[in-house]
Amino acid sequence: MAIQIIPFKSELATEFRDLNLVWLNEYFHLEPKDSELLGRAREEIIDPGGAIFFAETAEGHIIGCFSLIPYGTNSFELGKMTVKKGYEGQKIGHDLLVFAINYTREQGKEWLVLYSNTILETAIYLYRKFGFEEIEMEFPPPYTRSNIKMALKISD
Template sequence: MIEVRPFTPADADAFKSLNLAWIEPLFSVEPSDLAQLDDPQASIIDAGGCVLIADLDGTPVGTAALVRGHQPDTLELVKMSARGDLREMGIGKALMEASVAAARRMGAGRIWLESNRKLEAALGLYRSAGFRELSDDELKGTPYSRCDVQMVLEL
């Protein structure tokens, strides 16, 4: 059974490796990735966000994080990952549900994210959770060269 829980310092290596496992085969690892992956405590949690870990039988198998976004009532969903050999087990869905619940507890009015059209399964998950793609006049600048989709979920 998948259990989603808050990040602990012992999860740092899993947080980084689970995310590099999906970024490296498809894209370049960018400086903004490394800032979050190398020190999630300082770059995400201490900055007012949260990191979630999905466990399967006590082993980290997925991650998601919420960081303070472009506006005071907006959180950005970042670093969502699921172990490749365990896809279709509901890890993404469990992380998404936990992320939305955490955003509500944190007082957010919306969750914003960036993705890439190559990530069809992720886009499907986001749409099924109620995210909508931003129109051209709503798009914001991005620190990631890989991102070609921006989405928002109003809470």
């Protein structure tokens, strides 16, 4: 499926929240950090130097998203990446991840890190396919659901 990847606009803040609430409620539960990021996306992600992008169909439907949250001085945390139910298996996650890696490189960042959970097997497979490797997780992790932390070294 052909998609266009578009940047965050204030009118899409509700789409960002709602897309993420679906998978959070299906697999886990809403944590305080989720509430901050989803309820105040501009203030918590964009204003500190991060970014949010959306997958949009030719018809103008938003069917996926991800965020790049500032992580230290030389990295982004890939977060809140999801594809709307009914659109899985169409390489939308793949396209979003390619965009995220390229954007991270363009911003001059050295690392792209993420927190996940191994029950999300399709996501973990995708991350490994792109070269993400498991790294040591700090304690406590930023999300109680996180049981894996991965990183990708961004090369020139």
